[in-house]
Structure formats: C-alpha cells, structure tokens
Amino acid sequence: MENRLRNEELKKRIMEASExxxxxxxxxxxxxxxxxxxxxxKAVPLAIAERKENGEDxxxxxxxxxxxxxxxxxxxxxxxxxxxxxxYQTNKDSRNGINDSKIEYADMHLSHTPQWVKYGFFGNIDIxxxxxxxxxxxxxxxxxxxxxxxxxxxEKADKVIVEINTSQPLSLEGIHDIYxxxxxPNREPIPITQTEEKIGTGYIPCDLEKIVAIVITDKKDxxxxxxxxxxxxxxxxxxLINFLKKEVEENRLPKDLLPLQSGVxxxxxxxxxxxxxxxxxxxxxxSEVIQDSALDLLDSGKVVFASxxxxxxxxxxxxDFYQNFNKYRDKVILRPQEISNNPEVIRRLGIIAMxxxxxxxxxxxxxxxxxxxxxxxxxxxxxxxFTRNAYLSIFTTESIxxxxxxxxxxxxxxxxxxxxxxxHVIVTEQGxxxxxxxxxxxxxxxxxxxxxxxxxxxxxxxxxxxxxxTCKHKHTPHCIEKSLSWHAKxxxxxxMK
Numbered sequence: 001m002e003n004r005l006r007n008e009e010l011k012k013r014i015m016e017a018s019e020x021x022x023x024x025x026x027x028x029x030x031x032x033x034x035x036x037x038x039x040x041x042k043a044v045p046l047a048i049a050e051r052k053e054n055g056e057d058x059x060x061x062x063x064x065x066x067x068x069x070x071x072x073x074x075x076x077x078x079x080x081x082x083x084x085x086x087x088y089q090t091n092k093d094s095r096n097g098i099n100d101s102k103i104e105y106a107d108m109h110l111s112h113t114p115q116w117v118k119y120g121f122f123g124n125i126d127i128x129x130x131x132x133x134x135x136x137x138x139x140x141x142x143x144x145x146x147x148x149x150x151x152x153x154x155e156k157a158d159k160v161i162v163e164i165n166t167s168q169p170l171s172l173e174g175i176h177d178i179y180x181x182x183x184x185p186n187r188e189p190i191p192i193t194q195t196e197e198k199i200g201t202g203y204i205p206c207d208l209e210k211i212v213a214i215v216i217t218d219k220k221d222x223x224x225x226x227x228x229x230x231x232x233x234x235x236x237x238x239x240l241i242n243f244l245k246k247e248v249e250e251n252r253l254p255k256d257l258l259p260l261q262s263g264v265x266x267x268x269x270x271x272x273x274x275x276x277x278x279x280x281x282x283x284x285x286x287s288e289v290i291q292d293s294a295l296d297l298l299d300s301g302k303v304v305f306a307s308x309x310x311x312x313x314x315x316x317x318x319x320d321f322y323q324n325f326n327k328y329r330d331k332v333i334l335r336p337q338e339i340s341n342n343p344e345v346i347r348r349l350g351i352i353a354m355x356x357x358x359x360x361x362x363x364x365x366x367x368x369x370x371x372x373x374x375x376x377x378x379x380x381x382x383x384x385x386f387t388r389n390a391y392l393s394i395f396t397t398e399s400i401x402x403x404x405x406x407x408x409x410x411x412x413x414x415x416x417x418x419x420x421x422x423x424h425v426i427v428t429e430q431g432x433x434x435x436x437x438x439x440x441x442x443x444x445x446x447x448x449x450x451x452x453x454x455x456x457x458x459x460x461x462x463x464x465x466x467x468x469x470t471c472k473h474k475h476t477p478h479c480i481e482k483s484l485s486w487h488a489k490x491x492x493x494x495x496m497k
Contacts, residue, residue, distance in 0.1 A: 042071040267398070364423045
C-alpha cells in the first residue's frame with residue numbers, strides 16, 4: 001500500500017465502504033469514474049445500495065463517463081437509489097428502470113457531458129466517487145483503466161471519495177494524459193496534432209482537503225464478453241476493408257489510412273478486428289475505447305499506437321491483460337473523454353469513424369439508440385461526436401435482426417440520432433452504400449440495392465416507388481401514412497415480413 005497511497009495524512013482517511021457510503025445524502029448529484037465498464041467504483045456503490053435496502057430514504061443523480069459495471073448501475077437501479085442518470089448506460093436493470101419510467105434518463109453526446117458539468121448545467125456536483133490505482137503525495141489521483149469524466153468531477157465536486165483498487169496493475173501509472181480545456185471565452189486550441197502526442201499530466205490534480213474518504217478494494221472490472229466473430233460480421237468487415245482499399249486507390253486516403261475510431265460491442269469489435277488480416281500497416285487508433293480487437297491489432301503490429309479514454313478488455317482476457325500490461329505501456333494513452341471525443345481534435349486528425357446502427361432508413365438517417373422508436377437500448381454514446389466531425393463517417397449493421405423478422409433498412413427510422421447530413425457510408429453484409437454527394441433519391445436507390453436484405457429489397461423498392469408516385473414534393477419522397485408501417489406491423493404481428 002506504500003506504493004499506492006503516498007501521502008501519510010491521507011492514510012488517516014482510509015475507511016470501510018460502509019463508512020464512506022454515509023457521506024451520500026438524498027438528492028445529491030454524484031459524478032463517478034467509469035467508461036464502458038472499466039475503471040468504475042465498485043465497493044462504495046454496493047454499500048450505498050445496501051443502505052437503501054435497509055430502509056433508508058436515499059435517491060441520487062448519477063453522472064458517469066459512459067456505461068459502468070453492475071456494482072454501480074445495476075445495484076443502484078435495483079435498490080431504487082438511482083433516480084436520474086447521465087449520459088450513457090448499458091445495464092439491463094438500469095435500462096428497465098428507464099423504460100419503465102422509474103429512472104429519468106437524458107441521453108447525451110459524451111463530449112457534451114464534461115462541458116455541462118463545468119458550465120454548471122447539472123447544478124452542483126456534491127461528490128466525486130472515483131477509482132484509482134494510486135494517490136500521489138500531493139493528492140494527485142492516478143486513474144485505473146479509464147479516465148472518462150473523472151478529472152472534471154474531481155475539479156468541480158465538493159467532496160472526493162477514492163477507491164484504490166489493488167486488482168488494477170500499478171503499471172497503469174504513466175499511460176494517462178490529463179488535460180482540461182478552459183471554459184469560453186478563455187478556451188485555447190487543444191495542441192494535439194498526432195495520435196500519440198501527450199499534452200497534459202499523468203494524474204488528476206486534486207486538493208488534499210477535498211478527499212474525505214479512501215476505500216481499499218480488489219474488485220476487478222466486470223467487463224462484458226464479446227461474441228465470437230461470425231460469418232455475417234466477417235462479411236461486414238470484408239466489405240468495409242474493400243471500401244477502404246478503394247479509397248486508397250482513389251487517393252482519398254493515405255496507404256496507412258487515417259486514425260480509426262470504432263464503437264463498442266461485439267459487432268464493432270468484429271469489424272475492427274477484421275483489419276488484423278488485411279494488408280493495411282502502421283495504423284493508429286484515436287477512439288473512446290481500446291477493446292479486444294484493438295489489442296489484437298497492437299499484438300499483430302498492424303496498429304502502432306492507440307489513444308482512448310478507457311481500456312475495456314473482455315473477461316476471458318482480463319487476467320492476461322493485467323499480468324502482461326507492460327507490453328502495451330508505450331503504445332497506448334488514456335485521455336479524458338473531453339479530449340478523446342473532442343470535435344476539434346477529431347476534425348484535425350481526420351478520423352475514420354466506424355459505428356453501429358440499430359436501423360438505417362432509405363435516405364441515410366440512422367437510429368442507434370431506440371428500439372421501435374421508444375425503448376431505449378443504451379444511448380448515443382460518442383457516435384455523434386465522431387460522426388459529425390469525421391473525415392469519413394461509416395455505419396455498420398447486419399441487414400436483418402430477430403432471425404429476419406426485422407429489416408435494419410427501413411422506409412423511415414423510428415428514431416433519429418444521426419441525420420443524412422452526417423452519414424457518409426452504410427455497410428452491411430450485403431454490401432456498401434457510399435452516400436457522399438448523392439441526392440436523397442439517389443441515396444435511396446443505392447441503400448436499397450446495396451445494403452438491404454433480399455427478403456426486404458423488393459418491398460423497399462415498392463415503398464420508394466409509391467412514395468415517388470404519390471408525393472407532391474419529390475425531393476425526399478415519403479408516404480407519411482406508411483413510413484412507419486413496418487414498425488407498426490412488427491409491434492402488432494412480431495414480424496416486418
């Protein structure tokens with residue numbers, strides 16, 4: 001512990017999680033560490049949930065970096081502590097609470113969240129609850145496997161509670177790059193011109209007096225497994241790689257591409273992982289999450305450097321990752337999400353953004369959050385930050401879902417997250433639709449022909465032709481009374497067929 005807690009005075013503030021949990025009062029707003037369940041607090045949230053289960057009246061607003069593990073979102077949702085949540089989640093109990101109107105949830109662009117905290121849009125931050133691998137003698141907090149919004153929460157909170165997690169390797173120290181932009185009108189350019197550049201400190205500055213409790217834990221990140229790469233994912237990845245090769249041939253991309261961003265989850269992991277067997281070399285990643293496929297690319301030598309805000313490794317690989325982290329130390333940086341997702345940096349570096357859609361309509365609008373228009377799945381996450389500012393914005397999806405009862409290509413999306421103005425390319429296992437420079441009518445024909453599943457292609461053509469024939473104004477033809485009829489049919493009959 002001498003290497004983990006380096007300030008003698010702070011040792012007096014070590015306590016059990018149950019004691020630290022007493023600092024939390026009804027109505028407080030709490031900012032926690034954690035980003036796609038990595039580096040989130042684990043012991044104190046469980047103790048808070050226990051207080052509620054024992055009959056105490058306790059409700060909290062929780063703001064994180066992104067999704068977190070079950071010890072935080074799940075425990076607080078099940079106990080009834082979680083009353084308001086920002087900006088992103090993936091936990092089933094949290095999701096159910098949101099969809100049952102028991103938890104108020106505002107889905108946000110991840111780059112907006114730290115700014116809103118700084119601007120005071122959320123009100124006062126009462127407590128910052130963060131996981132760390134160590135605390136320096138001067139109070140500087142060294143994060144664990146994610147940074148997320150921790151630096152901003154620590155800066156703005158009245159009190160700070162730190163979980164020092166001894167299961168997280170101390171070798172993580174040195175990979176973080178903590179930089180926090182000033183608020184307007186004093187904001188300055190962010191001086192990142194290359195993926196591998198460091199511009200800040202290796203720790204989060206913190207006033208010693210703010211730290212009111214330190215809890216020692218050894219709970220590992222409860223990350224999610226990634227599904228095996230199936231034939232459909234391989235086809236999507238192959239179509240994407242062929243598209244990128246063509247872009248190189250047309251001199252629209254350099255031979256080593258531009259920095260890559262990939263969304264999270266099994267499909268995104270599979271699509272990115274396909275690059276391991278490609279001809280591309282000397283690749284760089286500037287993204288939010290460094291997940292299994294990114295590690296595979298680092299191991300293969302295809303990727304020479306990766307920048308993100310979290311290291312999220314599947315359970316099967318976690319122990320090996322912890323034990324052999326030193327081989328990645330010089331190849332990764334973890335930044336605050338205000339920097340990893342910053343539009344200025346994304347635009348400057350020319351990011352190739354690759355994210356996953358729930359559904360896409362024939363004009364190129366994308367829904368990435370809501371099932372059938374009203375059931376929240378996870379949230380928009382960082383996909384909007386990257387899509388709106390990327391050199392190339394690409395969305396991937398399987399052309400069908402629910403064993404073919406749902407077409408992922410529809411006449412009109414049931415919820416809009418990314419409009420046609422920001423979406424450049426759609427990729428399914430069927431093919432690629434390059435939408436750049438196309439009018440709405442041209443986009444419709446390319447998306448239907450290249451990306452739709454054969455079971456639905458004729459029906460999509462029929463819808464478009466009817467819309468064109470009957471719509472008075474034909475710039476973006478729609479049969480308004482039929483544009484969501486496919487969704488209505490699924491809700492009534494269980495199939496769009």
